[in-house]
Amino acid sequence: MRNTDDRRATYHQSRQKALAQADSRLAVEAVRLQAEAVAAVTDWPEFKELAEQAIRKEEELGGQGNGDEQSRMPPADMGDVNHE
Known part of the structure; x- marks a missing residue:
């Protein structure tokens, strides 16, 4: 169990x-999708919060760039995930 906790914290x-180093919408989107x-598979709250932080950063970066970096995937609805 400790190994799992260590890997979880490290990841x-x-x-x-x-996310802190991401300087483009696509880089932020990659972190958000991960x-x-x-969060969808494990239901770990820190990853839900990280996804929300990434969404906020995507919105901040939304006005920047040349349009080539448009987000390709909308944020996931965590309520749609079946945890069975």
Whole structure:
């Protein structure tokens, strides 16, 4: 169990760092999609929060760029996931 907790914490930290360093909408979107995927499968709250942070950062970056970096995937609705 400790191994899982360590990997969970390490992966979360790496995604937080990636989000902090992301300077384009596509980079932020990649982090968001990863966080949403983990949250959908595991229901871990820190990844839901990370996905929400990424959505906010995507919105901040929305006015910047040349239009080539449009988001390709809308945010996931976590309520649609079946955890059975």
